[in-house]
Amino acid sequence: MEKKPRQPFIPVARSQTIRQKILSLLEGNTFSARDLSAEIGVSEKEIYYHLEHIQKSTDKSSHNFMITPALCKRCNFVFRKRDRLTKPGKCPICRGESIQEPLFTIKKQ
Numbered sequence: 001m002e003k004k005p006r007q008p009f010i011p012v013a014r015s016q017t018i019r020q021k022i023l024s025l026l027e028g029n030t031f032s033a034r035d036l037s038a039e040i041g042v043s044e045k046e047i048y049y050h051l052e053h054i055q056k057s058t059d060k061s062s063h064n065f066m067i068t069p070a071l072c073k074r075c076n077f078v079f080r081k082r083d084r085l086t087k088p089g090k091c092p093i094c095r096g097e098s099i100q101e102p103l104f105t106i107k108k109q
């Protein structure tokens with residue numbers, strides 16, 4: 001007979017733990033998604049997922065989530081208007097593929 005455990009595994013709880021780790025790392029420090037991925041031990045893809053959530057959900061009156069946009073290392077084009085947080089694949093100007101990753105930090109007000 002299958003019996004459901006009283007306290008089932010809740011992915012939301014795990015997400016919250018990871019988000020708290022990201023928040024505490026970013027407070028006053030600058031990280032790329034790759035750095036965060038190495039620190040926390042989850043994939044970059046998952047880091048970006050959480051960062052997008054943090055960007056939308058953090059209380060802006062107390063936490064200022066700041067992004068240093070991605071930069072083309074070849075022509076210095078800055079990806080300012082990029083809505084998504086992930087690193088772009090190619091530069092639209094010079095077609096260079098050497099892109100400085102976006103960097104993230106949180107400043108407490």
Ligand SMILES: [Zn+2]
Pocket residue numbers: 072073074075076077091092093094095096
């Ligand atoms: Zn470029």
